[in-house]
Amino acid sequence: xxxxxxxxxxxxxxxxxxxxxxxxxxxLDRIVEDVVDRFDVSTxxxxxxVRALFERLTARGFVQC
Amino acid sequence: MLCELTYRCNLQCPYCYNPLALREYRDELSTAQxxxxxxxxxxxxxxxxHFSGGEPTLRHDLPELVETAxxxxxxxxxxxxxxxxxxxxxxxxxxxxxxxxxxSIQAPWAETADRIAGTAVHExxxxxxxxxxxxxxxxxxxxxxHRQNHDTLxxxxxxxxxxxxxxLELANVQFYxxxxxxxxxxxxxxxxVRRAEAIVEAARERLRGTMEIVYVLPDYFGxxxxxxxxxxxxxxxxxxxxxxxxxxPAAGAIRDLRFENLRRAPLREIWQRSExxxxxRGTAWMPEPCRSCDRREVxxxxxxxxxxxxxxxAGVTDPACSLSPHHAVVTALREAPSPAQPIPRRG
Numbered sequence: 095x096x097x098x099x100x101x102x103x104x105x106x107x108x109x110x111x112x113x114x115x116x117x118x119x120x121x122l123d124r125i126v127e128d129v130v131d132r133f134d135v136s137t138x139x140x141x142x143x144v145r146a147l148f149e150r151l152t153a154r155g156f157v158q159c
Numbered sequence: 160m161l162c163e164l165t166y167r168c169n170l171q172c173p174y175c176y177n178p179l180a181l182r183e184y185r186d187e188l189s190t191a192q193x194x195x196x197x198x199x200x201x202x203x204x205x206x207x208x209h210f211s212g213g214e215p216t217l218r219h220d221l222p223e224l225v226e227t228a229x230x231x232x233x234x235x236x237x238x239x240x241x242x243x244x245x246x247x248x249x250x251x252x253x254x255x256x257x258x259x260x261x262x263s264i265q266a267p268w269a270e271t272a273d274r275i276a277g278t279a280v281h282e283x284x285x286x287x288x289x290x291x292x293x294x295x296x297x298x299x300x301x302x303x304x305h306r307q308n309h310d311t312l313x314x315x316x317x318x319x320x321x322x323x324x325x326x327l328e329l330a331n332v333q334f335y336x337x338x339x340x341x342x343x344x345x346x347x348x349x350x351x352v353r354r355a356e357a358i359v360e361a362a363r364e365r366l367r368g369t370m371e372i373v374y375v376l377p378d379y380f381g382x383x384x385x386x387x388x389x390x391x392x393x394x395x396x397x398x399x400x401x402x403x404x405x406x407x408p409a410a411g412a413i414r415d416l417r418f419e420n421l422r423r424a425p426l427r428e429i430w431q432r433s434e435x436x437x438x439x440r441g442t443a444w445m446p447e448p449c450r451s452c453d454r455r456e457v458x459x460x461x462x463x464x465x466x467x468x469x470x471x472x473a474g475v476t477d478p479a480c481s482l483s484p485h486h487a488v489v490t491a492l493r494e495a496p497s498p499a500q501p502i503p504r505r506g
Contacts, residue, residue: 095206097206097234097258099236099297099299100207100236153367154371155326155371
């Protein structure tokens with residue numbers, strides 16, 4: 095669960111892992127690689143999902159790029 | 160969980176939602192009692208603690224309570240008017256685990272802001288904003304909108320931009336406590352409300368990705384009521400300074416509800432079993448038109464406190480709903496604002 099001002103986002107397990115991998119140095123491709131290593135998912139699908147996740151999180155200011 | 164640590168405050172805003180009978184709340188919970196409540200809250204599944212008031216920084220044990228909450232795993236939010244937020248206090252609070260600060264201002268410039276607050280504090284608030292911006296803690300700038308400052312909305316957004324605010328809350332006044340008493344002087348005009356919608360929409364578009372603007376709609380102007388607390392006793396509780404546990408911060412106004420107190424019962428028992436929480440929980444209590452309405456789990460019948468204040472019965476559909484048989488009360492209030500001067504909140 096990601097706690098934010100006056101709210102909470104319940105993340106699925108892939109989203110939670112992807113967000114934990116954000117450390118200010120890893121690029122999107124690296125994060126996707128790690129996600130593919132840990133979950134039974136194609137690179138194509140993981141890239142699409144992770145990108146969509148970060149688009150939503152950056153739009154709300156929870157992740158900065 | 161909203162922790163109203165004290166109702167004491169050095170400001171006198173006429174839109175304050177605190178109860179009129181402030182004196183009844185002077186016997187405040189101790190540090191130990193608040194600490195137990197915070198740990199119990201986390202165990203109950205609560206995820207956030209909002210420290211509010213009155214002015215919560217007037218409690219000298221605030222840093223200790225923030226630490227207790229943070230250690231229990233709660234996201235901690237300080238809701239303050241900022242006038243006591245000096246470097247030392249801020250560093251201590253952040254060091255103890257404070258996640259988020261919300262600072263309120265009354266208007267974009269001192270003359271109007273200080274008149275509304277009843278005391279010269281605007282510049283101090285801006286200093287507090289700067290201090291928070293310099294530190295690693297999330298910040299929301301808040302301003303309550305009402306007839307006396309609604310026309311400054313554009314300048315409020317510009318001020319937020321100057322301070323590089325990433326989250327701005329523009330909250331139309333909600334008519335409880337002192338604000339209910341002063342509603343004739345605070346009710347925005349229909350023209351103000353319409354103009355504000357256009358300004359907010361344009362600003363959101365322009366500032367997308369840099370500033371989130373939370374716009375709390377005015378109470379008496381919508382077609383449907385606000386889904387108060389997302390349902391009574393569903394995901395929110397308030398603890399008043401003396402330890403009463405309320406399903407909504409304004410519920411004290413409902414005279415025929417009796418509230419349990421943390422001095423007599425633990426939080427879990429109050430949440431799960433007390434009469435005040437049980438009475439309007441879920442949908443079984445609903446009368447028509449809510450009972451058969453598709454929106455019954457969207458609006459949750461609207462606000463029980465507003466229903467009580469406007470009709471004398473907390474168990475009817477919120478009159479703010481256009482489907483309510485009492486809706487004429489709201490349209491009358493909306494359309495005939497009188498030019499009365501507001502009475503300041505007195506502490």
